[in-house]
Amino acid sequence: MLQTFTKPSFIGDSWSFLQSRLQGTVIVPDDQRYDQARLAWNLAVNQQPAGIVVPKSAADVIEAVRFARSEGLSIAVQATGHGNVRPADGSLLILTSDLQGVEIDAQAQTAWVEAGVKWGVVLAKAQAAGLAPLLGSSPDVGAVGYTLGGGMGWLGRKYGLSADNVNYFEVVTTDGQLRRVSATENSDLFWGLRGGGGSLAIVTGMEIKLYPVTTVYGGNLFYSIEQAKAVISHYREWLPTVPDELTSSVVIMNFPPIPEMPDFLRGQSFVMIRGAYTGPVEQGEALLEYWRTWQKPVIDDFKALPFTQAAAISNDPVEPMAAMSSSAWLRELSDEAIDILIDHLKPANGSPLAFAEVRHAGGAIARPQATAYSNRDAQLSLQVVGAIFSPESHQALKGYVAQFKQALQPYLTGQVYMNFLEGTESQEQIRNGYAPEAYERLTQLKAKYDPDNVLAYGFNIQPAGK
Ligand SMILES: Cc1cc2nc3c(=O)[nH]c(=O)nc-3n(C[C@H](O)[C@H](O)[C@H](O)COP(=O)(O)OP(=O)(O)OC[C@H]3O[C@@H](n4cnc5c(N)ncnc54)[C@H](O)[C@@H]3O)c2cc1C
Incomplete structure (x- = not known):
């Protein structure tokens, strides 16, 4: 059962207080790094977040979520900005670019991939072990964002979508809790994250299957x-x-x-x-x-x-x-x-x-x-x-x-x-992205895991009943 969010007592109302709680970085609009940090790979995206957090760990993501909730801010997540759905205006933007861990288990043929990692990095490390991930056409795209939307690449007809090949995700839900999500743990969310995009939870990392392709x-x-x-x-x-x-x-x-x-x-x-x-x-x-x-x-x-x-x-x-x-x-x-x-x-x-x-x-x-x-x-x-x-x-x-x-x-x-x-086409076409019963189920998951639509910048799934 998802916990009801209660305002943690340590949170003040200032970004500098948040900074003092983090290993990572807080960037606010009057910081000289702000204009660079708010860029997306797609330069057509012009977004003005209320503040930007660049976490160094899942613990930082938890702090950022708790802060956003206590301040009444919505939360946007960006790895590379290749697939922006809605500019992060007025939100707390979590930039995952410093979450760069990749671990290859050659024996198990799996990779642990943190949220900011681009496919090219996974590819290079996996190939060194004689293995391949199911990346798409561009190694510059973020592995997690790509996988959350499905992920169709050059090995797709042989091995399926990237989303079909996730063993588990580690996520932070909008109540500020770290959860493991797999076929046996929070399995409803596991179903939803595999194709349903990033508006159900913030993924901090995932374990994926690799294949012996060199x-x-x-x-x-x-x-x-x-x-x-x-x-x-x-x-x-x-x-x-x-x-x-x-x-x-x-x-x-x-x-x-x-x-x-x-x-x-x-x-x-x-x-x-x-x-x-x-x-x-x-x-x-x-x-x-x-x-x-x-x-x-x-x-x-x-x-x-x-x-x-x-x-x-x-x-x-x-x-x-x-x-x-x-x-x-x-x-x-x-x-x-x-x-x-x-x-x-x-x-x-x-x-x-x-x-x-x-x-x-x-x-x-x-x-x-x-x-x-x-x-x-x-x-x-x-x-x-x-x-x-x-x-x-x-x-x-x-x-x-x-x-x-x-x-x-x-x-x-x-x-x-x-x-x-x-952009707007993604928002408008959301129902056509899924079979009707799948879309309905996504809205129910949204009502369960993000009833206040705090993650309003991923795929445009509205909580059921709202
Ligand atoms: C040049 C290019 C080539 C491409 N090739 C392919 C391809 O071959 N096959 C294919 O299927 N797609 C392809 N795509 C589409 C790509 O998969 C999507 O644009 C994808 O959303 C990009 O993910 P990202 O993390 O790099 O981008 P971002 O814009 O950073 O994120 C995209 C979406 O994912 C969400 N998101 C990212 N990280 C997280 C997280 N940790 N937790 C929760 N939500 C998160 C964001 O909020 C956003 O809604 C391509 C896109 C481009 C521009």
């Missing part, structure tokens, strides 16, 4: 943009034939006309087949024959890739940038849907989008699991991303994406993948 057959085939329709249709025919060892996507990419780009990519558009095969390299090569014997790609960099270099498959940007991401599950890649996709990505048509990617889910992701993540039968995840240059361009991008999704409506399932949404 090499994949992975990379990209670049085809000329003029071949986009043929390539995407050919991709559609390929998917029912591929094994779970292959996780892949088809991408339309408009490379920006910036000096940092190599000549052959700068300002150019391509359609790309991208993926990773986890299994014998020869079998990966044999699978790729489907493409190589069909049409010779302009660039073919599929090869035996040390999994330490998994980031090279998507080559996601690492430096902070202002961008907008949106997403939807496609019902099918019909000829009409493909035409709409291509038309809306053409720079010549005024498209402000940098890329669109259709990822192939299914395989182990489709297998039933006791998790809040519930769109398991969805097979084709569409994600679009555009850069933001000004508030006006942000508005224009939002309008463009809304119109694009409207045009695609007949080919969408109506459900969304929460990890690929952000």
Whole structure:
């Protein structure tokens, strides 16, 4: 039973008193570190928290929660700021960036990962032991935030979502208590945290499963943009034939006309087949024959890739940038849907989008699991991303994406993948992130674990009955 929160007697009303209770750091608005600390990786996020706490331990998180409760503050949590749902305005923002513990147990094939750790760090340490975590396309994303939303990566069809591979979480609930959450301890919360996002509790660390993967057959085939329709249709025919060892996507990419780009990519558009095969390299090569014997790609960099270099498959940007991401599950890649996709990505048509990617889910992701993540039968995840240059361009991008999704409506399932949404769209689409009964159950968990909606900056789940 969750304890009722009572104001601890040691709490005064000042941030400096909180600082005296912490091993970590308190940063208030008149501190010169404030403007740097309030940044998110996505530079489009402009947030003005009432104060920022950078904890060094779970004990610090407990102090911060108790302080916030006694001061009537809501609590936001940020690891990297890759997936902001709501700016942390007026809140106590807990920045987990100093919670950097990672311990690999090679025997048990598990990793203990603290809340501020990025996937790249887990990957490097696990690979040194011949093991792999289920990271996504970017090693710069936070392992915990990614996992709370589900977590679909290049080993996903073989081993499932990251959320499916958590042994336990350590959390602080909004009553200021440290709890262990697993299939046998606080099991209702364990169900909710696996896909339900970060608005049920503050995760201080998690133990995850690792897999014996050191090499994949992975990379990209670049085809000329003029071949986009043929390539995407050919991709559609390929998917029912591929094994779970292959996780892949088809991408339309408009490379920006910036000096940092190599000549052959700068300002150019391509359609790309991208993926990773986890299994014998020869079998990966044999699978790729489907493409190589069909049409010779302009660039073919599929090869035996040390999994330490998994980031090279998507080559996601690492430096902070202002961008907008949106997403939807496609019902099918019909000829009409493909035409709409291509038309809306053409720079010549005024498209402000940098890329669109259709990822192939299914395989182990489709297998039933006791998790809040519930769109398991969805097979084709569409994600679009555009850069933001000004508030006006942000508005224009939002309008463009809304119109694009409207045009695609007949080919969408109506459900969304929460990890690929952000900002107001994430808040508005929350019910479509889950099966109706799963969403209902999440609202009941919210009523039990955070009845006052103190954690109002994670996924927008409202407490049942409010
Ligand atoms: C370049 C890029 C590549 C990506 N690739 C993939 C991919 O391949 N597959 C995929 O599934 N997703 C992918 N994503 C989406 C990503 O998983 C989400 O944006 C995720 O929420 C990022 O987590 P974070 O902790 O890095 O970001 P943050 O913005 O810091 O946190 C994201 C959310 O998680 C909550 N949160 C973070 N830490 C905690 C905690 N300790 N306790 C409670 N709540 C917490 C935050 O409050 C926030 O709501 C990608 C995103 C980007 C920008």
